[in-house]
Each structure stands twice: as C-alpha cells, then as structure tokens.
Amino acid sequence: MVRFDDLALFDRAAALGSFSHAAREADLLPGQVSAAIQRLERELGIRLFARSTRSLRLTAEGERYLPHARAALESLRAGQDELRAEDAELRGVLQVATPSDLGRNVLLPWLAAFRRQHPKLMLRLFMSDRVSDVFKEPIDVAVRYGPPPDASFVALPLATGNRRVLVASPGYVQRCGPPASVDGLAGHACLTYALSSRIHDRWTFFDGEDRVVANVRGPIQSDDGELIHRLALDGEGIAYKSWLDVGEDVRAGRLVQLLPQLRGEPAPLHLVCPHRGQYSPAVQQLHALLRQRCEAMVAALPSPAAAASARKAARRPGASAPPAAARQSRPTSRT
Numbered sequence: 619m620v621r622f623d624d625l626a627l628f629d630r631a632a633a634l635g636s637f638s639h640a641a642r643e644a645d646l647l648p649g650q651v652s653a654a655i656q657r658l659e660r661e662l663g664i665r666l667f668a669r670s671t672r673s674l675r676l677t678a679e680g681e682r683y684l685p686h687a688r689a690a691l692e693s694l695r696a697g698q699d700e701l702r703a704e705d706a707e708l709r710g711v712l713q714v715a716t717p718s719d720l721g722r723n724v725l726l727p728w729l730a731a732f733r734r735q736h737p738k739l740m741l742r743l744f745m746s747d748r749v750s751d752v753f754k755e756p757i758d759v760a761v762r763y764g765p766p767p768d769a770s771f772v773a774l775p776l777a778t779g780n781r782r783v784l785v786a787s788p789g790y791v792q793r794c795g796p797p798a799s800v801d802g803l804a805g806h807a808c809l810t811y812a813l814s815s816r817i818h819d820r821w822t823f824f825d826g827e828d829r830v831v832a833n834v835r836g837p838i839q840s841d842d843g844e845l846i847h848r849l850a851l852d853g854e855g856i857a858y859k860s861w862l863d864v865g866e867d868v869r870a871g872r873l874v875q876l877l878p879q880l881r882g883e884p885a886p887l888h889l890v891c892p893h894r895g896q897y898s899p900a901v902q903q904l905h906a907l908l909r910q911r912c913e914a915m916v917a918a919l920p921s922p923a924a925a926a927s928a929r930k931a932a933r934r935p936g937a938s939a940p941p942a943a944a945r946q947s948r949p950t951s952r953t
Contacts, residue, residue, distance in 0.1 A: 624658040625687050708900045709738035715760040719843035719863045721745035760890045772891040774905050777912035782882035783861050785873040789853040796876050800832045807855035808834035812841045821858045824881040860885045861919045881922045
C-alpha cells in the first residue's frame, strides 16, 4: 500500500531536486528519504528517479506519475481541511512570505493579531525582497507585488488599485526643493532599488493618457526595500515606493508626496498560492483580513485629478501658493 508520507517526500524531492534538501525540510535523515522513495518505487513497480553522485532527476515514468501523486496529496489535504473547517479553531502551521518593507512595517502587526485570534495556529514568517519560489520552498502563501507571476499560480487579490508614489522627507524638500516635473528628477538624489541584480532606475509616471519615464540616479542604491524607505525618512533623497509601504508616513507628515498630479506605476498586491489545494481555512481567513486592511489603505491614496485641480487653483491670480512641503493632495482621515 502506498504511504501518504512517502508520496509527500516524493513530491518534495521532485520539487527540490535533492533527497538531502527534502530530508532537511522534513527534519529527517537523507537515508530515510531515500528509503521512502525506494519503498514507493517497489510498491509501484517503476523507477521514479535517475540518481547519480552529482544529480537527481525524474525518470520518464516519474514525470508521468508526479501529477497523479500531487493530485492525491491535494485530495487528502482537502479532506483534512474539510474536517478541520467544522472546528472553529484554526490549527497547524501556516508559512507566509512577504516583501521586506511591507512585511515589517505594515503586515507584521496584522499577522500577529491574526495569530492571537487563533492560538492553536503557528505562523512561520519569511520577510525578504528575494522572490520566493512557492513550489520549491516550504511556503504556503506569499504576498507579492505586481501581476500574477504565472497562470499556474493561484493569485488572490489584496489591493489591485495600489500604485507607486514619489516621496521625500519634509527636511529634504525644504533643503533641496520639490521637483517641478518628471524631468526635474535628474537634479535630485533618487534612492534606487535593485532586485536580482537589476537596478530600477527608470521610473514611469502617467499624465492622463501620456506615459512619462525618468532615468534617475542617486548616491545610494539597495536591494532592501525597507532600507530605501528608511533613507527617505532620514532625508537622504527621493524614493518611488508603493503607497501601501509609505501611505501612513505621508498621512502622518513624515514623508511628502511629490508630483501628486501624476499617476505612478501600478503596484497591485496579491496573495499567491502554488495551487488550490493549499487554499486552506487558515489561508482563506488570512486573505479576507489582509484584503480588507489593504483595500482600506488604498482607499486613502490621493487622487491625481484632485491634486492637478489644486495646482491649477493655486496658479490663479490672487491665490496664495502653499508651502513646498504641503503641495500635495491631503487624504481624508482614516475611519
């Protein structure tokens, strides 16, 4: 009889390409994983892996069998979730990956409160700007900016209307003045972000239907979004960040939104699952909580049209110009 644990180890060994990595993830010895695969191969009467001292790959039979193994695992997990759903208490382990800045400064208190509501649930949090592979890594869900990465993923929307905004500290604006236009960014210290060795130094804006791109540069680059955020707060330059990352600082006056009459790049936020089999009751409830909170934050995002109208009104004869640090659309207070 095929064992559930052997199927699970086969699935993880195939995803990770290593018995040792699968053993480490399951807190087993590599020999125990190898024995489980051999036991499964004997039960099926086929060879699942082609092994050598340097590589491990699926055989043709293993590739054909893997989708069936995963379907069986998903069906068993779905049955467990259905039984657990009858119990109001969430339990087990939920592994969540988030971006560095958003995770630490926005999501962390929400995640902590979620766990307090469900004391039998254990959270494992991974906060990094490195893009996690939800198929290969021990992650149940990942919070990700941008469009869904692949049609094979399950991407649950959290904040589809989110976008990037241009921000700097009041001290920086007072010291250096605000840029009058996108072209004016060339004369400013812009804090650029790097991901996977690619520097994001082309910032895109939308003026109505027109697309405007600025090639920016500055004295500091980082591969950590939270560090860029901190540098902006410290007055080291201008940052181009997700509203979800910096919205509270703009509302509190710690940062000033620059060129608010322009629309920044879309930055939709999703909760990504590798497949629907992992859409457990815990994931469903976490998704509902995060979506409600994130959409409330995006609702406070200043309107470019309102900012443009305010700028036109300020230019009329007799109208007094507001201070540089206040030249932004003021969001209404959060309810």
